[in-house]
Amino acid sequence: MSGAKLKLGDVFDVARGGSPRPIESFITDDPSGVNWIMIGDAVSGSKYIERTAKKIRPEGTRKSRQVYPGDFLLTNSMSFGRPYILKTEGCIHDGWLVLSPKTDKIHTDFFYYYLGSPKIKNQLASRAAGAVVKNLNSSIVRELEIELPTLIEQKRIATILDKADALRRKRQQALELADQFLRSVFMEMFGDPVSNPKGWGEAPLSTGIARIESGWSAKGDNRPAGEGQIGVLKISSVTTGKFIPSENKVVDELTVPAGKKLLKPRAGDLLFSRANTRDLVAATAIVDRDYDNLFLPDKLWKIQTNEQLLPEFLNYLLWHQRMRDRLRSQATGTSGSMLNISKKKFEETSAIFPPIEKQRKFVDMYRKARAISEKYSSSSDLTEELFASASQKAFSSQL
Secondary structure, three states: OOOEEEEHHHHEEEEEOOOOOOHHHOEEOOOOOEEEEOHHHOOOOOOEEOOOOEEEOHHHHHHOEEEOOOOEEEEOEOOOOOEEEEOOOEEEOOOEEEEEEOOOOOOHHHHHHHHOOHHHHHHHHHHOEOOOOOEOOHHHHHOOEEEEOOHHHHHHHHHHHHHHHHHHHHHHHHHHHHHHHHHHHHHHHHOOOOOOOOOOOEEEHHHHEEEEEEOOOOOOEOOOOOOOEEEEEOHHHOOOOOOOOOOEEEEEHHHOOOOOOOOOOOOOOEEEEOEEOOOOOOOEEEOOOOOOOEEOOOOEEEEEEOOOOOHHHHHHHHHOHHHHHHHHHOOEOOOOOOEEOOHHHHHHOEEEOOOHHHHHHHHHHHHHHHHHHHHHHOOHHHHHHHHHHHHHHHOOOOO
């Protein structure tokens, strides 16, 4: 790809969102409310944000930032730089950056792929600030150097990448349908776990938990692991509800302090993010297989259950929106910053405890649905390689 050398700020107005505080005081169910766009509104695998789960009162817009259809949103921390195209309007909090086109000489789909390409992500990663959590700010993004080909060339590249991306999306949609099915089965079998309409026995989560373990805080780089190196998982490895082992950073084995236990993810482990931004804290995922070259950080817990709770049941219990809201309400931290859930508060949280036979029936459904999903997952590497190859060629003048 070749074109005019520009800075991203030459073609986009770049700004950070903002939150009226305390945000809980501005959330409303009134139809006249303004869409409140959260990171959780970004559907896994989709390039668009089309609707929001919550609204804020109109007066809250004065302390936030309004965005419109056609704008791009980028997350500014954690798995930063992931682009989404807006198909709705509303307001964004300070976990988002918005890129609003300044010219009609850009093709939206082209920039979706360009902003999400390894070329751009590597530039962002090298410039992001923050010792513990790398963050983007509007200046970093605005100063990013880009190449802007002609509009005709942008459309040509976007058309090719759309075709490669379509293969990935079909697989992702199949996996998403399986997960939606299991969430529906959970609700049908157990009901709302907070209001508990089916009258299940309730007790603190500690009643069904045998052990909670976590790793240690390790600083690493976003580079491929080599000899003598291991990967420490990022909290973004569980934020979608699916375990993503590629979300890790690399550390040298020699830097591991003496006596530090390397807690490795094993098949069937239930992982829980005890620290994250408000939208993403309390996410869970079940590990699909053993990983010998990865270990857990301090912000991810490995939860082992006892005979009263099955991990697959607990996974869907904790993912239920009402349960996540309950856990978030007990977290420490301020709105817009990283929240932390203490082990003590987590264990004291009240939860439903259906009979183990009922949980086993759900787990049987889970395993059957997973077996079907794995048939689609087997094509994962091929579709990802195809898209990655096409993307690399597109943005290095080889396509």
